[in-house]
Amino acid sequence: xxxxxxxxxxxSVSEGALVLLRCNYSSSVPPYLFxxxxxxxxxxxxxxxxxxxxxxxxxxxxxxxxxxKSETSFHLTKPSAHMSDAAEYFxxxxxxxxxxxxxxxxxxxxxxxxx
Amino acid sequence: xxxxxxxxxxxxxKTGKRIMLECSQTKGHDRMYWYRQDPGxxxxxxxxxxxxxxxxxxEISDGYSVSRQAQAKFSLSLESAIPNxxxxxxxxxxxxxxxxxxxxxxxxxxxxxx
Numbered sequence: 001x002x003x004x005x006x007x008x009x010x011x012s013v014s015e016g017a018l019v020l021l022r023c024n025y026s027s028s029v030p031p032y033l034f035x036x037x038x039x040x041x042x043x044x045x046x047x048x049x050x051x052x053x054x055x056x057x058x059x060x061x062x063x064x065x066x067x068x069k070s071e072t073s074f075h076l077t078k079p080s081a082h083m084s085d086a087a088e089y090f091x092x093x094x095x096x097x098x099x100x101x102x103x104x105x106x107x108x109x110x111x112x113x114x115x
Numbered sequence: 116x117x118x119x120x121x122x123x124x125x126x127x128x129k130t131g132k133r134i135m136l137e138c139s140q141t142k143g144h145d146r147m148y149w150y151r152q153d154p155g156x157x158x159x160x161x162x163x164x165x166x167x168x169x170x171x172x173x174e175i176s177d178g179y180s181v182s183r184q185a186q187a188k189f190s191l192s193l194e195s196a197i198p199n200x201x202x203x204x205x206x207x208x209x210x211x212x213x214x215x216x217x218x219x220x221x222x223x224x225x226x227x228x229x
Binding site: 041046105 | 173207223
């Protein structure tokens with residue numbers, strides 16, 4: 001079975017500071033990993049994904065994440081936070097290979113950015 | 116126009132009522148999903164459908180039913196709503212010919228059951 005743990009339900013940073021949102025996963029097969037962002041009153045928007053290949057993945061809005069198999073982690077980072085980054089972020093895993101791409105989500109991390 | 120449209124966007128109803136949430140998509144995807152989102156729990160899968168004739172229970176299907184009326188339409192029903200079904204519900208779609216591509220989500224339906 002697969003699972004996702006996001007450490008920290010709430011993270012608060014200053015504008016311009018580093019953003020680090022933590023995600024650890026459990027999977028018995030090679031995982032496919034995703035980060036989604038949810039702005040207020042909106043659905044989920046994909047930030048980035050890891051499938052195969054390069055372990056450092058770059059996404060939209062300056063975010064990136066690194067897949068570390070030995071640590072079973074896929075932490076999301078952004079060098080400099082912007083006020084518009086305030087949202088809820090979800091890490092998700094899929095066992096997909098060629099099969100059914102059901103997503104297992106973490107509980108989410110709400111990011112607050114203050115001036 | 117949105118690729119994945121959910122109706123209604125908001126609904127308040129009473130315990131015991133039958134509720135239907137609708138989802139339609141213009142992406143031409145075969146696969147559709149219903150999730151519910153609760154604070155602190157993330158999104159959990161209720162039902163999923165890989166085509167019109169293939170419907171499967173997800174993690175939390177009790178108290179829910181679905182209907183896949185066409186490739187583009189996937190409805191979620193609460194036969195007799197109860198307060199702990201108050202949540203934000205999302206529909207999503209995906210393309211099975213591109214299994215590593217992400218699911219696409221609608222904007223959600225906020226359901227409150229009094």
